[in-house]
Amino acid sequence: MITSTKPDARRNASPYLYGQEAAAVAQVLESGQYGHSDVTEEFEHRIAEFLGVPDAVAVSSGTAALHTALLAAGVGPGSEVIVPSMTFCATVQAILAVGAAVRFIDVDPATLCVTEQLVRDAVTDATAAVVPVLFGGRAADLMGARGELNARGIAVVEDAAHAFGSRSGPHLVGTAGALTCFSFGPIKNLTCGQGGMVIPRTPEEADTVRRLRLLGVQEPQGERANTTTYRVGGFGMRYQLSAINAAIGLAQLDHFATTADTRRHLWRTYRDALAPLDSVTLVDVDVDNAVPHLCQILTPHRDRVFTALRARGIGVGVHYPPNHLQPAFAAWRRLLPATERVGREVLSLPFHQHLTETDIDVVVTALGQALAS
Structure with missing residues (x-):
């Protein structure tokens, strides 16, 4: 486990309270x-x-x-x-x-x-x-x-x-x-x-x-x-x-303007840090207009990367396994090629307001190492 990873990078998502x-x-x-x-x-x-x-x-x-x-x-x-x-x-x-x-x-x-x-x-x-x-x-x-x-x-x-x-x-x-x-x-x-x-x-x-x-x-x-x-x-x-x-x-x-600005800043920080990595596509949330809720990448090496980052204490997740492949919804199953590819490749990086730019650097560095291994 990376000792430099703060607890904030170990969580995929986390509530944020302002004190009131x-x-x-x-x-x-x-x-x-x-x-x-x-x-x-x-x-x-x-x-x-x-x-x-x-x-x-x-x-x-x-x-x-x-x-x-x-x-x-x-x-x-x-x-x-x-x-x-x-x-x-x-x-x-x-x-x-x-x-x-x-x-x-x-x-x-x-x-x-x-x-x-x-x-x-x-x-x-x-x-x-x-x-x-x-x-x-x-x-x-x-x-x-x-x-x-x-x-x-x-x-x-x-x-x-x-x-x-x-x-x-x-x-x-x-x-x-x-x-x-x-x-x-x-x-x-x-x-x-x-x-x-x-x-x-x-x-x-x-x-x-x-x-x-x-x-x-x-x-x-x-x-x-x-x-x-x-x-x-x-x-x-x-x-x-x-x-x-x-x-x-x-x-x-009362604090939503701060929430929106912080989440946009964190998402842009990830975008810039991820740009040099091969085999990674950042899912576009239209950050200039959206208040981002997730920061997600697509990579054909998802399962290997997921396992490696989790082993190093980094809180990656998968949002979401496609519903048409779930047993409860099998009656409505049909071929959805884009969704099925995304379902194999999507990975959610830690994203919440407790993160710092240092946390994001730790996450992206570990991601690059996992992709290279």
Whole structure:
């Protein structure tokens, strides 16, 4: 193990707190209002304000955001959802949770994101929604295909778990007309400890997600204390975001400009350090517009490099094994040559805000040695 490697380089990802989060949580605990409360609603308001959108609906996780967004878009049994295989399995599980079938598609190996043409080629009469995954923080721009999809009644539900704060051209992710889902999990660019957010397209979608996150109860939570009954209007889950988690998110949001600048600087530092290495391709996140969530390379020597770096205490990882090759999703397996090559070659380097330029130098030096061995 390299003794010069700090613990920060031994972790592939790590939460980063600014110091105000503990006090914010303590204030919630002192209030006695631990569940959904006005703190949760303040977090919703602040996210909507940050994005410049009319509304934002907080839920308990990014997976919950995808599940409720698909339901709000009317996706259900008998329909089909187009989704890249190159994503975390949560994306696929949310589609299966609404009873829809999965149609896996390939990605552009340069970005690990879908393209308009890949989506167009995959659309069938059964397609109800497309779920582009904004991989690593890069915005997958489907604006050119949006009119065609809308004309066919096909919803665009963005899996923006990696992409809070990123842009596609002039548009912040969540503002370009898609039903957008964010994740605020422990290692995301903005964390609530655990949480998610749906950015609805219409007031009706917002109302639907709010009912779904509270077990289908129609009355807003604050009104139930003043009545002897309530109405359950349909299916729902317990997907509320607690005030404890919202308080963490509010504290994080105050520092998000610093988060974005730091992550862009770290990614550019990796880019410059990796440039001399042969047999390595850096996955492009469009760093000038994205807030990077991952720093990934492609190398045909991935497995050998992975083993060598792990043995030397460096926290590399693989994001992600392709879903169309997973046993649980075998019913929807199809040939996806680009994804299958990427699945063999992709390697995530340590990437989080605790890293220093010295840490990155240690990682890249060890990578070069592993490639040369």
